[in-house]
Amino acid sequence: MRRIIFSRFITVVKFGSVGIINTGIDLAVFTALTALGVSAVPAQVISYSCGVLNSYYMNRSWTFHKNKKAPGQAVRFAAVNLAALAATTVLLMILHAYTSFSLLVCKIAATVFSVGINYIGTRYWAFGNQHRSSQNTLRE
Secondary structure, three states: OHHHHHHHHHHHHHHHHHHHHHHHHHHHHHHHHHHOOOOHHHHHHHHHHHHHHHHHHHHHHHHOOOOOOOOOHHHHHHHHHHHHHHHHHHHHHHHHHHOOOOHHHHHHHHHHHHHHHHHHHHHHHHOHHHHHHHHHHHHO
16 A cells, blocks of 8 residues: 555656756747747647647656557547647637736646646547556566
């Protein structure tokens, strides 16, 4: 039982570490694009996509590394991130339109909101087969 709890804790820590890196990439690209005059929605889509590419690689190879060749993994990962992108973009636009916060603050708030969607979708659906395999291995 302790192994399972420790394994889940390590997975959360790894996912969080990858998320911090992805968020840095996302915010850096978003800030650069908006500084260059790109409007919020295209900047959001481009910057989020840059973070997602890094996320897929790092989460697949490091965080959820079991069963790397699971069928449909990339499609499920893309679906989770498209849902998160849609939610964060809508929230970004609502916050920017109805608050006095800067665009960057609205972007950060929307990004924080998306963490839950991403973790649940990535862990339990996109890379879900790996966790079932690792839990079974730990029980043996």
